[in-house]
Amino acid sequence: MTVIGLVRHGQTDWNLGNRMQGSSDIPLNDTGRAQAAEAGELLASADWAFPWTGVLTSPLVRAVETGQIIAAHLGLPMLGELPGIVERHYGIAEGMPVDEAYGRYPDRAFPESETEEQVTERALATLAGLHADYPGQHLLVVAHGGLIRNVLTELHDEPVPGIINSAAALVRWRGDAWLVEAINNELLTPAR
Incomplete structure (x- = not known):
């Protein structure tokens, strides 16, 4: 059975400033690097100690750096x-304060943006590709909060809370x- 640990990247200055980050390539801050190290500790703990094969990431620098810290x-x-x-x-809306973006576009249909459905569709296609390419393996995938929340909501058939920085989910x-099997570091079922 293929197992994927979905990990949100660590904190950035835009997370700290509550700005719409999206696909903007913003690096981790010092807190984010510390959070990534804590995620590595969690993933080495007894409840999460799968025979992980390796780490894949989003191409955005905040995810790559988080993945490198966890992999090390x-x-x-x-x-x-x-x-x-x-x-x-x-x-x-990229770069806007979150309150301003949601105030101007309460339906979250930001001009020139992807829809949440498009994001979910491409993310699920990527997971299917990982299952095909790495059958039966245990992979860590470092991605982004909105994307992870959308995927988990689709798979879990109920709304999922916001994903915290460097938190892990398990599918x-x-x-x-x-x-x-887990959301925001909390196991929903026995993880074996």
């Missing part, structure tokens, strides 16, 4: 970057579908 902590190889898991492009391929 766990002694894992970096397996590559996945364009299909980059965060939603928020169009003209497992069970026969013909993904089963969500």
